[in-house]
Amino acid sequence: MMTNLFSVFDPSSSIMNWSINWISTLLFLSFIPMPFWFIPSRYSVLWNNAIQTLYKEFKILLGPNSQGSTFIFISLFSFIVFNNFLGLFPFIFTSSSHLSFTLSLALPLWISFMLYGWFNHTQHMFAHLVPQGTPSLLMPFMVCIETISNMIRPGTLAVRLAANMIAGHLLLTLLGNTGPSLMNSPIMLNILIITQLMLLTLESAVAIIQSYVFAVLSSLYSSETT
Template sequence: MMANLFSIFEPTSSIFNISMNWMSTLLGLMFIPYLYWASPSRWSLLWSKLTLTLHKEFKALLTQSHLGVSTLFVSMFTLILFNNFLGLLPYVFTSSSHMVMTLALSLPLWVTLMVFGWMNHTQHMFAHLVPQGTPSVLMPFMVLIESISNIIRPGTLAVRLAANMIAGHLLLTLLGGVGPSLSLSILSLLIFSQILLLILESAVAIIQSYVFAVLSTLYTSEIN
């Protein structure tokens, strides 16, 4: 029995005090190698077309000096997508619902962009702090606001992904917990609503992966 509602997100499986739940993050690698030796299937062709489409879209958002970075964001999209979908399977730990993982993706990226931008494009970074046409009286406030909005970017990326994954899983858990106490007719309605929620969670898994990758691309395009 759960000690509290959020205990479903706690990594509890371990061997020699080493948490094994985080191994679910690597399960996506099991689906990759067959693409290199098996004959092309509809799924592999669909995935190849999807990655090419993402490459073109990310390239359109990036400047000429950052075109090669689109591979990084496609890989990030793939990693988050695999983890979001694997978290929907029963008894599979949802690693993307933890700030440990989401911050590990957003924080190093933001720090790298900041270090690169301030070292190589210092004047351009200062220009971003004061939007064009700002009155002189409001400039100190705009610098403060822009600085705060820039600093909280990795936190907002991490919280957005984790919160969306937690919200759907909590709703599924809450509805599933009342199942044994319901009559057969209401139980069938509950199962139907759970299926609809599972479809919605699948859409959320794709959307949140895309949003994370696109926002990271937009933050990179500002460093030029």
């Protein structure tokens, strides 16, 4: 039962043993050149305002010595939010609902932050393992706790994004599968359609929020190493 339930999220379509569903991850590239060839629309102005707001916020989080690293997290936010939104359209594979996608984003970022911090700010990284004001008896335990919490960060980032995306899509799939059985009851069918529209609106909000959370937490992890 569980295999059939989650099979809708399985990238099983393939040509010559190569999964073609993952091509949907690159569909957002088709939207990028449009502002260069068309008159700026309300959508492009809204997107530019959102990017400027994110830039100001990331600059505050990263500090005055960010030196352009804010654009890494803005690009990360844009990449994730485009993939989340494209997954809401019918017949488009939601790549952000798979751990292979989210871990490939979180793990390299975390490894690069750790390598940079331990090689360039070794004393600061050791001091970060013991919070200020910790009693002497608790210091060994705090080192273990901080080390474990630091090591599970890429996993929590990946699981949070994938779980939130797959939960909404799973609800929409389950409700959609009950549609044919309600064809003889117009009232229940209308209620089902209204519920799905409300869930779709909620999923649109989740797509933005989870992209924002992923980018902000990544920037916070980066600021701790500097």
